[in-house]
Amino acid sequence: MYRAEVIPAAVYFSCDKVPEELKQVLSKFNQDQVGLLCQIDSMITMIGSKLYTKVKARVDKKTEVRRSVMSNMRRLAALYVHFQNVIETEDMSPASIKSTDCVQPQATIKDMFNRRNYEALEEACRTYTSRNDGDSTDKSKLMISLYYLLLKAAKIVGVHYLTKEDSAAANTVAEFLEVLAYYKNDLIGRAIYANNKNRQTRLRRPQQMPRHEDLQALRTYTINRMKSILNDPYLQFTSTEFVELRDMVCCRMTLLFNARRGAEAARLQLSNWNDARNKAWFDPARIEAMSDVRLFLLTSVLFVVMFSPSIVE
DSSP, X not given: OOOOOOOOHHHHTOSSOOOHHHXXXXXXXXXXXXXXXXXXXXXXHHHHHHHHHHHTTOGGGHHHHHHHHHHHHHHHHHHHHHHHHHHHHHTOOOOOOOOSSSOOOSSOGGGGGOGGXXXXXXXXXXXXXXXXXXXXXXXXXXXXXXXXXXXXXXXXHHHHHHHTTOHHHHHHHHHHHHHHHHTHHHHHHHHHHHHHHHHHTGGGSGGGXXXXXXXXXXXXXXXXXXXXXXXXXXOOOOHHHHHHHXXXXXXXXXXXXXXXXXXXXXXXXXXXXXXXXXXXXSOHHHHHTSOHHHHHIIIIIHHHHHHSGGGGO
């Protein structure tokens, strides 16, 4: 018996040729103004498709790749909305096409990659990254991300025009890239300084570190929950229990190694455990030259800490 699959209408009725692997990404967007732009606008979907094709080879990071592409597409669409508002406010838009059936937008996303509209684009970036809570500081990380997203998107659009044999449009994008590179310091110089200052001062303060009592409570709960799952003889071990147990192990390893590179623990597979058990990463020549104490520490203690069930304790 076959089950019918739900296809989002915004993707199914799109007039653009959307790759199959991108449909799963497009179907996850919210049906708001920015989400609909990501699904309907042909230029944004083309840029998102190229970004997805570039990073989809990371098969072990499927969720991270989908979230990264969706985040970049939403940021680009949100920046386009602010760009339209700036264009309308400053009356800098190109002549719009008049139609009795529908209202054409005054500026398209292609106009963002035109050197003549750089001032409007810069103002849109500053409006997008400004805080609404009265704080005079800007969102420095978002500004830096926008700059490099514009850089990648402009290169994708330029290559797209070259493949379509539109040399004039490709030259326009190339000129925009020159302007963007020239004004890099003006656009993100303050954001880079604020980001570095924040990293070197506020984030290193003891007040920003988690409390010892909270870490101890989390450790106690994690250990007790793992023991209750593993020691329950009547528990029906399903995928739900496996996912919970896996998350508990990842949490325990992250706490054990001081929250350093926590995502690496979540991507460990059984093959990594088998390699460690079979000592696939040990150099036999160096092992033979080690003393008995160092050999014991390498083959026993390190293996127990990294991969054995005693990590529960």
